[in-house]
Amino acid sequence: MTKLAGCIFAAAVLVPGLASAQMIFATELVEIRAAPDAEVVEAEFPFKVGALGATIAEYDAPCSCLEAQISDGGRLAWDPGTSGTVKGVFKLGTFKGTVDKVIVLRMEGETVPSVKLTVRVEIPELVSVEPKTLFWNLGEPAVPQAFKLRMNGEKPLKIVDVSGTNEQFPFEMKTVKEGSEYELVVTPKSTEGRAFGLIRLRTDSEFVRHQRYQCFVVIRNKPAEAP
The missing domain is CATH 2.60.40.10 (Immunoglobulins)
Structure with missing residues (x-):
């Protein structure tokens, strides 16, 4: 069983720049303070879908230490008014100190990702x-x-x-x-x-x-x- 960090702090700030993608995230930054014995931490980015709906063409977490997951079994097409979550699962490995890792989403019709979500983990150095x-x-x-x-x-x-x-x-x-x-x-x-x-x-x-x-x-x- 993985050991998860005990404390997750997310500032619920509306991100205006993400509204054009029709996926409106409550926050684009989740800060986590890992427990000393944590091996894995999870960060959640809840979102709501705008009036035009949204389709995710591609999503990725460039670092192999971070796995990106979309709620509803990885659903890519979202109807207007629905809501979901992007989750980052971060394997701490040998990292120490404060580490930032990102998840990017490219929406249908875009050539470059318009959504950048940051997982910031404070890993204790004993x-x-x-x-x-x-x-x-x-x-x-x-x-x-x-x-x-x-x-x-x-x-x-x-x-x-x-x-x-x-x-x-x-x-x-x-x-x-x-x-x-x-x-x-x-x-x-x-x-x-x-x-x-x-x-x-x-x-x-x-x-x-x-x-x-x-x-x-x-x-x-x-x-x-x-x-």
Whole structure:
């Protein structure tokens, strides 16, 4: 059974631009705050049909993570005065933070879609890693730098495993506050050559999608100075 987000907020605002399509939507934006354990969330866009009726020629959600559904079994032709719903089913996967995905509808007689519906999902990050990438410039001192790890959930979380893909970047995990705040200190062995590495973190979260995080380390050419 899929786990749905607990809170859905939709501003019921009439969208004048959609009236010409004869499908008048109560809102073109649905905002959802996903629960920490959510794997799937659903957003509904109710509509009413104008006096001329409406026929949907084509509908799509360009991202494979979002499935678009039309009520009444996917009915495309709608009589005047009837009402229905466009639903978006969003698989959260590995997304984190605030994510916007769209559903588009092209009506009969149109060459381009006239209806654009946005699903905005706020996906909690139980672990924040800042910055996402540490950089060193070629030939400059191989000084230590640190990732700041902060646990944002209601329950404490521990880092139970850390692994790296490149031995050029040895690291040390430091506990600032157990279950709440950590520092991952990285000191490259040398900056004489370009290099890239990935550091993987594993937590003891009860939620599978919040158990694995990653950050990056890079030795690069010194960026050109702005003129």
